[in-house]
């Protein structure tokens with residue numbers, strides 16, 4: 001298994017692990033016969049060496065290849081690449097190699113869009129370049145993709161960073177993008193993604209994700225209720241030793257109400273001093289109420305960042321607008337909320353904390 005940075009915390013002799021992930025999503029412009037799934041496992045393994053992690057499990061649906069990694073997950077479909085990695089991994093260092101394989105092996109010559117995002121790290125100083133600060137990350141991304149836009153949302157300690165090629169709606173750049181999209185023939189298929197990035201979780205729940213408590217990953221999946229969050233998924237789960245958990249879910253072929261490109265992914269760092277859980281899915285629902293309620297009930301965080309990206313024609317567009325109203329979510333009140341209208345996407349960011357009891 002790849003080298004893992006687990007640093008002893010002097011306070012209580014507990015291990016520190018940076019659960020916060022860096023997430024990069026690259027969409028390529030559709031091209032005849034082009035498919036990222038032509039890239040071989042060996043080629044992905046070489047890419048992941050640059051990132052400092054490795055593949056530990058694989059599952060797939062008709063549309064998505066899903067890899068569980070030693071540090072989080074990778075999803076590969078015809079024209080979309082998603083890499084989400086935690087710890088002190090270096091995902092932006094592999095972008096050059098991914099673009100090369102996309103061109104040489106998969107037949108993709110043009111990048112249509114890019115999203116790079118992450119929450120603020122618990123220990124930013126422990127990260128390796130370029131991840132030691134957002135400016136360096138943006139500089140490297142710009143060296144690959146040209147003129148991207150960088151945003152920082154929320155308060156300093158709990159902020160969420162985003163880099164994208166999407167211009168803000170109503171700008172001259174947005175008009176230009178619409179023209180180029182129109183000439184390429186309506187590229188944007190409906191798309192929506194929810195992420196719930198949780199910290200400071202209930203220790204009783206976190207115990208489930210230890211070898212001491214759960215015999216295997218499947219037992220932890222059942223006991224926590226992860227298998228009920230989005231029914232109809234094939235689950236590929238992994239329980240680390242002595243603790244830690246990762247899972248990918250892809251829609252079962254022929255699942256009712258679940259399109260075959262649908263995925264979910266959950267990663268859990270249960271150590272008490274640095275507990276962290278991330279949930280992400282592109283499930284196409286018009287309200288996220290049930291999914292959010294199930295996630296919060298399963299993990300009981302003290303605090304979380306919620307982000308929703310949705311194209312205007314996706315069912316999730318109404319969900320993003322509902323969340324814009326700044327609603328309380330069960331036992332949680334919103335501390336911050338921001339809504340952004342990009343050309344072709346809406347984004348809702350919010351920071352929630354448990355009501356004081």
Ligand SMILES: C[S@+](CC[C@H](N)C(=O)[O-])C[C@H]1O[C@@H](n2cnc3c(N)ncnc32)[C@H](O)[C@@H]1O
Pocket residue numbers: 001004006015017018019020021070071072085086087240241242243244245246266267268269270271276277278
């Ligand atoms: C890979 S998981 C998922 C982390 C994820 N990003 C999250 O949301 O917390 C990390 C957890 O697994 C534990 N772990 C145990 N062995 C590991 C290994 N070889 N590589 C990575 N993590 C390991 C870490 O201590 C941590 O609790």
